[in-house]
Amino acid sequence: MNVETPRHSATGPLRGIRVLEMGQLIAGPFCGQLLGDLGAEVIKVEDPKNGDPMRQWGQATVKGSSLWWSVLARNKKSVTLNLRTVEGQTAARTLAESADIVVENFRPGSLEKRGLSHEELSRSNPGLIMLRVSGFGQSGPYAKQAGYGSIGEAMGGLRYVVGDPSTPPSRVGVSIGDSLAALFGTIGVLAALQERHTSGLGQVVDSAIYESVLGMMESLVPEWTEEGIQKERSGSTLPKIAPSNVYPTADGQWLIIAANQDTVFRRLAAAMGNPQLADDPEYATHIARGKRQAELDELVAEFSLQFRADDLIDLLNEHSVPVGKIFRVEDMLNDPQYKARRSVVEVDSDDYGTVTMQNAFPRLSRTDTAVRWVGPELGQDTEEVLFQVGYDQNALAELRDKGVIR
Structure with missing residues (x-):
């Protein structure tokens, strides 16, 4: 693959589906990554000043850009919009008119304050599906509290059972709570797309981090309610599963x-x-x-x-x-199973050179998934995307002058 890779999927099962990603960090953007891997056109909206903080997160950077970003933002287009401005909100509404899916993971109520709620956007686009990923969901007494993945992992029961019984509760070495919420959210989005074939209408997919973690906890709840058994930390084993x-x-x-x-x-x-x-x-x-x-x-x-x-x-x-x-990674790169299935691929880019990363999963026999390009430069697709939805050069220049776009 190289930087000349087409900006639309040729084979992905979601080709022709447009996604407007307005989230940041992991929980929303990982869903965008999955949908992009499946062939959807993913337009990522970022703040024009600094962009998504994930551009700087992770243990390694190349030319100031995080290698984590190269994976999480792959197959996406970057459009800068200052959503705190009226002009930015107007542009976002215009983009949403042609979108099939909006993905967001702001604190509940944030989009409503900006006139970007599903109710508002669906007036001009009744088939719009909106995925809302948050710590505690869109309802309930905790809904508007800050809810990071680590809190959801703890509340969903995972943190208590991870680690050795001789140590305090541990964490999994990746952001599993955020990723699970994105996975469940992606399932919900795909289900909503299927239902739309019948009704013609979109809907809201409400994915809470703590519920997504809870959904993976097997028989944790009934073992307690029916037998009074509390699952405890067990280190490298599962109790009574031997050897x-x-x-x-x-x-x-x-x-x-x-x-x-x-x-x-x-x-x-x-x-x-x-x-x-x-x-x-x-x-x-x-x-x-x-x-x-x-x-x-x-x-x-x-x-x-x-x-x-x-x-x-x-x-x-x-x-x-x-x-x-x-x-470890070096084992993966030398393993014949990894090589045979191309579980790891090399992707070329101007900024990073060649980046080696995990491939797109799962595999489909006829309309396969693919990594087409790495995470984009901030705002590199702004003019192209806004031009497609009706902004001419004069309008774009005005937005630049006002700091709405980069």
């Missing part, structure tokens, strides 16, 4: 071995040279193994320490036992 843990090898590596299913445990026992273990009443069933989780983990660890990691992987693969390394 399924990280195990040491002779060359100082750690492997994931997951053999908690009865048939798989039988295959592991054979690989361990101890097939009778699978018939021992103390280990023969899922429930029995769960009761003896710690001692079973010790047995598997004693076995795994006899092998170098690669040799143990080969042995367990021969016995069809799920096993895998704990990957």
Whole structure:
């Protein structure tokens, strides 16, 4: 890929769908990234002075631009609009008239103050779908409180169960709460697009971070309400799921071995040279193994320490036992599965040079997803996009003079 890549998707399943992204940071923009990967035209609205703060976030930058930004803003066009001005709000309403979807993650009430609510925008565009991502949702007593992803992760139950039982609650090493809200929001948007075929009408998709986290918490709630069981931190294991843990090898590596299913445990026992273990009443069933989780983990660890990691992987693969390394980026770049599926791609750009990043997922057999370009320069598409919706050169010059656009 290179900077000459067409600015519209040729194959994506959402080609022809226009998205107006008015959010910033992660929760809204990650949804925009997903929709762009699927082929939608994503027009990202940014403040003309500094743009989205994500342009500076992350641990590494190239020419002052964050590498995180190169991923999160890929496949998007950047339009600058000062939404605090009447002229900026007017331009946003004009853009929304031709949009299928608006994505925003401001604090609830912010768009209403600017005359950009779904009720307002849908008067001239009845089919408009608006995704509203927020910490606590658009209703309820917490709705207008500041709600970052970390707060949603805590309220949704995730933070309490992450980490070792000997330490305070931990966090996952990525912004998982924001990303989950974007994922659930994307599902809602796609469902609303499908429903629009029947009704001809758009609607609001309300994605709360804490609810999106809660939606991933499996049987956390009924285990408490029905049996009084509170899920606790359990480190690298899941309680009563055994053997399924990280195990040491002779060359100082750690492997994931997951053999908690009865048939798989039988295959592991054979690989361990101890097939009778699978018939021992103390280990023969899922429930029995769960009761003896710690001692079973010790047995598997004693076995795994006899092998170098690669040799143990080969042995367990021969016995069809799920096993895998704990990957770092360098492992991903050298792995044959990653290479065969192009899970990581190189994307060319003027600003960054070549950027290596994760590909677009999932894969579709006929209308595939793609990374077409990296995160754009601030405002690089402003004139092109506004010209398409009726602004001539004189109007654009006036907006520039007033600081509405960059």
